[in-house]
Amino acid sequence: MVHELKHSMLATQTADDLARQRFVLALKRQLTGRIRPGNRVIFESRVRPKLQARYRSRAVTDREKIKQALLADRSYQAWSALTRCSQEMLWATVTEPLMRDRARLETEAKRLRESPDRLGGLELDPGFAPPEAMCEHHVHLQPQGYAFMSSANDVLAGALYEAGGNLYSMGQGMRGDDSKAGAAIRWLREQQPQFTPRRILDLGCSAGASSVPYAQAFPAAEVHAVDIGAAMLRYAHARAEALGARVFFHQMDCAATRFPDGHFDLVVSHNLFHEISNETRRATLRESFRLLAPGGIVLHQDVAIQNARRTPFEQAERAWDVYFNDEPFWEDYADAQIARELVAAGFPSEAVREFPLAKINGPGHWFAVTARKPIHA
């Protein structure tokens, strides 16, 4: 129920705010569901014949040339401009109510953080410098970026991430009651009914939307979550407290945490890998292996955009987000062979499994990789 949850860390919205958001949602659904499939028609009817003529070849396999040729097509330009515009509108629409409510949200977060009845915790590291890429690139075009912090009590990066992310996901066709962690927890319960983790780690937790369901599903377990931005984490912690969930948030690099070896029985990440470089992803997989106790389980979930089974046109068309939604690692992730990387990180190949993870209510599925650390490693 991630996208429909109500809690005290959400901005107060007027009827006009909600109407504007519904408009953005309708616009995004139209662009994604009705107009975007037309890109294939544009390619087949206009772009492919042009490329074939220019390069005197029947096979058009170079995705870089396809990207260039698509961007020169007027209909593709129109879809691109409208899609970019819809993303800018999304942020403008959710930023406005947050600006009106900013002071209250900061006070509420502080109250929850300092409450004697708090359940979890927040550990910020003043010496921590977020990775340069996350400061330079404003992923999803989030204003000021994911890791931005303006003051000692700032929570805006997290509040924006949650409000914008919910609207974005629903614009992609996701249902309001979908939950990435919910899908992973259901899978774990089906596949490993005896598995009762004592300590759980959520890597790259953002606003904590996936951390909270683990605390709720495994109430006896201690749930920890790490991310890079102080304003993001301050929000995530307040949000978890407001929802009555016991989660301990830490400002750390997911590829090099400060937890001891073998500290966790379950290490997860949700939609993290498409936001980090190849190098960071491989280091994060090694870190997952180090952090797991013998017999522990790792489960990484992300979007199902793997290029291995896609045509050069599909790869080129999917890469739009790299350039125009400020997703620098989107294509690297789509090209990656993550199951192999898990083996390279130390997991025995027979313990590694890559599979489509069914969504709670569809449509479609997530990409997931999982592995169990041997009892005698």
Added chain:
Amino acid sequence: MNRVEAVRAAIEYSTERRIAFFDDPDVDRVLGITMAVAQEIAAVGEKLDSLERLLVEAGVLRAGALAAYVAPPEVARERLDVHEAFVARLLRVVEQEIVALRGSDAGAAAVNDAAAVKDAVACNASAA
């Protein structure tokens, strides 16, 4: 923070660069403005819908009465006038081009004046 300040704060907080997808970046700008207008129309539509529902709840209107309302001839004429005035305002820039082409009145002078000012500015710039 009042409502204008909130809009301005949101605008100032977002420093994302604009992207020009079309050959002429002015087209991208116009598209952005058009979509913002469309969003406001959608918001007005919701407000009317809320108003109708509240009136039905309060027993002032019967459900469906608004959709079933057929304007009597004098109201229909009045509405047509309102629409025509709206369309005239909307298409003012297009109409002014035609006025200028006729080359006979103030519209033409306005366009010519603007061209003369542009020339003068260009001269000054190159002289500096």
